[in-house]
Amino acid sequence: MSSRLVAVIVAGSFFMELLDGTVITTALPGIAGSFHVGAVDAGLGVTAYLLTVAVMIPLSGWLSDRFGARPVFCAAIVVFTLASVLCAASQTLWQFVLARVLQGIGGAMMVPVGRTVVLRGAAKADLMAATAIITWPGLIAPVLGPPIGGVITTYASWRWIFLINMPLGVAALISALLVVRTSERTRRPFDGLGFALSAVSIACLVYGLDLAGTAGTNWLVTAGLLVIGLAVGVVAVRHALRHPTPLLDLSPLRIRTYAATSGDGALLRLAINMVPFLLPLLFQVGFGLSAVTSGLLVLTVFAGNLVMKTITTPTVRRFGFRRVLVGNGILVALSLGACALFGAATPYWLICVVCFLGGAFRSLEFTGINTLAFADVPAESMSAASTLNATITQLATGLGVAVAATVVAVAAGGHVPTVLDFRLGFVVGAVIALAGALMFLRLDRSDGAVVSAGRRTSATRA
Incomplete structure (x- = not known):
């Protein structure tokens, strides 16, 4: 099939x-x-x-x-x-x-x-x-x-x-x-201690990040949860490295392309996930627009996502993963920076163009990162790689919202956020995205070629 x-x-x-x-x-x-x-x-x-x-x-x-x-x-x-x-x-x-x-x-x-x-x-x-x-x-x-x-x-x-x-x-x-x-089954013992350690660590980190993105949060409690989550996470990692059959298998990180997209890609995921949080608040709180008008403007991001899907594969096959992830990652950062220039007097058509292009760049970057992550992963390691990738993605998403909310809250100083406060959030997101994009310069031009080459080239080589 x-x-x-x-x-x-x-x-x-x-x-x-x-x-x-x-x-x-x-x-x-x-x-x-x-x-x-x-x-x-x-x-x-x-x-x-x-x-x-x-x-x-x-x-x-x-x-x-x-x-x-x-x-x-x-x-x-x-x-x-x-x-x-x-x-x-x-x-x-x-x-x-x-x-x-x-x-x-x-x-x-x-x-x-x-x-x-x-x-x-x-x-x-x-x-x-x-x-x-x-x-x-x-x-x-x-x-x-x-x-x-x-x-x-x-x-x-x-x-x-x-x-x-x-x-x-x-x-x-x-x-x-x-x-x-149906797929083959692998009988391996259940790592109870590994599950307990990962559960405590991830729960503290996710809940702490969720609190950080909430108005009027208790920062002492939030910081305590994050510290506990990180400390237990270190113990969980050491356990996983020593256990013969760990619940959360870290072995895919030995694959260079997987490790690169997990680390550098997490920065871009963080920055990109700031957009759905910041844009609606900027439009409604900063500009005073209605929820309907705000929703229609944000939908242009969705339109950019869809259009880019039609040209993602030929784009990556034409330029390769390294060029796409670096060059397009820079465009993601520029689109975030462009959102910081929005003002109440900015024409709707210009906002729509920027949001549409930003959505297209986000789509291409996400697809490139997710594809390269599994390009060199053997079939027998796909389950472990997918589970670890989902965990990292979940944390990066929560961290993106938390960072955006924290920057805006600190900039507002306890008052109702203004347009300037949201602008700072977009600038921080642009800097994070730029750092993540430039880190992909460490990739080789041939990385992911087995995927980006396509069927015709693969068949020729065979």
């Missing part, structure tokens, strides 16, 4: 999960009203989901090896869909929080295991096209989520945010059962 068809099915399930996570933020006031609690209390549902996903991701690799990627992926779809129904049916806050925890368990299994299914089944020549397909949900969902959530909560009920997952989940499950192939 075509690897691209499998990638489309996996991407659809990713989109369902990621959209659910971004849509809910705009629905919190409605959820709080239904449960007769404050909006901050309703935010427990968001926090519980984020923590569950982050903690359970390292477990997904072991489950995939032990029971097979196909059954675990299908089970994740079932758990996520049923939990969505329970979220919609919740009558109290704690019922809702528990349902979100169950939903997080399904979501944590879906992303890394689904990616493993795609990467194991795709030939090297098809890897870039497959990666481009499964990358788009991570770019589009954060942009579409807030406006879709606003429409649903305004004209229907917040419960429909979760109910729409039911037909999507059923369609994804049937497609996966029909298309996705």
